[in-house]
Amino acid sequence: xxxxxxxxxxxxxxxxxxxxxxxxxxxxxxxxxxxxxxxxxxxxxxxxxxxxxxxxxxxxxxxxxxxxxxxxxxxxxxxxxxxxxxxxxxxxxxxxxxxxxxxxxxxx
Amino acid sequence: xxxxxxxxxxxxxxxxxxxxxxxxxxxxxxxxxxxxxxxxxxxxxxxxxxxxxxxxxxxxxxxxxxxxxxxxxxxxxxxxxxxxxxxxxxxxxxxxxxxxxxxxxxxxxxxxxx
Numbered sequence: 001x002x003x004x005x006x007x008x009x010x011x012x013x014x015x016x017x018x019x020x021x022x023x024x025x026x027x028x029x030x031x032x033x034x035x036x037x038x039x040x041x042x043x044x045x046x047x048x049x050x051x052x053x054x055x056x057x058x059x060x061x062x063x064x065x066x067x068x069x070x071x072x073x074x075x076x077x078x079x080x081x082x083x084x085x086x087x088x089x090x091x092x093x094x095x096x097x098x099x100x101x102x103x104x105x106x107x108x
Numbered sequence: 109x110x111x112x113x114x115x116x117x118x119x120x121x122x123x124x125x126x127x128x129x130x131x132x133x134x135x136x137x138x139x140x141x142x143x144x145x146x147x148x149x150x151x152x153x154x155x156x157x158x159x160x161x162x163x164x165x166x167x168x169x170x171x172x173x174x175x176x177x178x179x180x181x182x183x184x185x186x187x188x189x190x191x192x193x194x195x196x197x198x199x200x201x202x203x204x205x206x207x208x209x210x211x212x213x214x215x216x217x218x219x220x221x222x
Contacts, residue, residue: 032209043111044198044213051208086151095141095164096211098151 004099012105021072023087033070036086077106112214126187133201140182145196194221
């Protein structure tokens with residue numbers, strides 16, 4: 001069965017500090033992993049996907065198949081990064097499965 | 109292109125009633141997915157429609173149903189509403205570009221069941 005876990009409901013860091021939002025998944029095949037973000041009063045939007053291996057707004061995420069993880073990282077957090085972050089998995093054209101989300105709060 | 113739109117944005121119903129929510133995907137997108145978002149359960153997949161056919165279905169009771177029209181607009185219906193159906197219902201349209209699938213979400217319809 002597909003499953004995505006995000007162990008932290010809330011993560012608070014100070015501005016300029018590194019941030020890592022954890023995501024673990026279970027899936028028997030080769031999934032596609034995503035990070036979605038929802039800023040206050042805005043709609044849910046795609047932040048990045050593992051296939052692209054890109055950096056968006058300073059965030060990166062590496063897929064670790066051995067640890068079945070897809071942690072989101074940023075070396076220096078900014079106040080505008082405060083938002084709800086969801087890790088999601090899609091496998092072989094199947095439906096998306098979202099994790100419970102982590103609320104990131106970047107303190108001044 | 110205009111984004112995904114959902115109507116109505118807010119809805120109040122009472123137990124036992126039924127409700128229909130509407131979603132208009134981005135022009136050219138043929139896939140529409142529906143999700144239920146609650147504080148306790150997070151984002152849960154309801155179903156996906158592609159070219160007027162249900163392609164995937166989540167683990168929700170039969171009271172939750174949907175359909176898609178030839179113009180790709182989709183409706184979701186919930187019959188015999190229960191208090192626990194109070195949630196934000198999100199619609200997303202999907203597009204595949206260069207082999208990569210991307211979901212674009214609407215603003216949601218917030219349903220309150222009293």
